[in-house]
Amino acid sequence: MRPTLARLAGADAPGIDRDAAVELLLGTAAHESGLRALDQITSAADRTLGPAFGLFQIEPATHDDIWDNFLKHRPALAGRVAALAAAQPSRHEQLATTLAYAAAIARLVYYRSPVPLAAPGDIAGHAAVWKRVYNTAAGKGRPDQFVEAWTRLVQPYR
Incomplete structure (x- = not known):
């Protein structure tokens, strides 16, 4: 996460590479995919x-x-994001095949939100931000599931 966020950093994107953002993205990936599923399986x-x-x-x-609605108005940042993508396959498919590109897009979901990040180390706070911004009130995910995924899949390696 850190190298990707460092590539996004610039005067036009203050704070995009904060430590809290790294933790939030690690927790998001842990909860959303178990750090292994590259596709959302809807049935057998x-x-x-x-x-x-x-x-x-x-x-x-x-x-x-x-x-x-976000990068269109930030051409320099858009260029840095685009540089993380490969020529093939489509950008949608690269969400599953190009980790840096997917991490950049996930970071931008949070970055464009007015909801402030939690402090570094505040995993329950990251879970609350994830729920409000990424999963939303209508989503089925719960903050306690985010914390559990962080504890099981991320914490042992920190």
């Missing part, structure tokens, strides 16, 4: 990619909204 018969892609389980509509 599911043989298609999606509806959410990658370790961060980002939906194409969210990806497109980041580009259309």
